[in-house]
Amino acid sequence: MDDTNLGCMTDNTTRLDHVVLWVRDPVTAADFYEKAVGLEPVRIPEFISGEAPFPSVRLNDETILDLMPLTAAEHMKMLPGAADSSGHPVNHVCLALPGGAFDELRTRLTERSAPVSDLSYDSFGARGKAKRSFYFRDPDGNVFEARHYE
Structure with missing residues (x-):
């Protein structure tokens, strides 16, 4: 820097x-x-x-x-x-979670029929490559990415 x-x-x-x-x-x-x-x-x-x-x-x-x-x-x-x-809305906001919380989030969103994307692997973020990530949309159309690192 x-x-x-x-x-x-x-x-x-x-x-x-x-x-x-x-x-x-x-x-x-x-x-x-x-x-x-x-x-x-x-x-x-x-x-x-x-x-x-x-x-x-x-x-x-x-x-x-x-x-x-x-x-x-x-x-x-x-x-x-x-x-x-x-x-x-902004392009998207990214949430970084531990692996278990990542899986729980995806389950809760799916149970509520919220739109979710397929999983992506090794996408780059603030802490380097994330193990897994996916996108979801809130009821107002704001897009979020959820990810977890190792």
């Missing part, structure tokens, strides 16, 4: 804090992520009562997925054109 990148890494690690997904119904989306993907819902009661603008699901102790209602798109003013991103 060259010295120009060192300033942004105060503890030698850049971490992913959150990803915001556009969803039609945040409560339904949270239910999918809890029951099919196995992620813990965050702020559901607060969202339902109107105290929070959106709920989230916890990926791990450091990372959440925010479930932003499409109706909030018109209020996105942080950058010019930010509201235009509504309905345009």
Whole structure:
């Protein structure tokens, strides 16, 4: 790494804090992520009562997925054109899991008839080649890859 990148890494690690997904119904989306993907819902009661603008699901102790209602798109003013991103999901988000959790995820998705791809082998990612991976789609059309390394 060259010295120009060192300033942004105060503890030698850049971490992913959150990803915001556009969803039609945040409560339904949270239910999918809890029951099919196995992620813990965050702020559901607060969202339902109107105290929070959106709920989230916890990926791990450091990372959440925010479930932003499409109706909030018109209020996105942080950058010019930010509201235009509504309905345009990212290409995909990749989740790395241990082997057993990987198999359990695939089983839960299949049981719920969620669209899943065939397995791929040795695809490259942040930690090198993953032993196995597959893609799935959430009810709002967001695409995820699940993978596990040795």
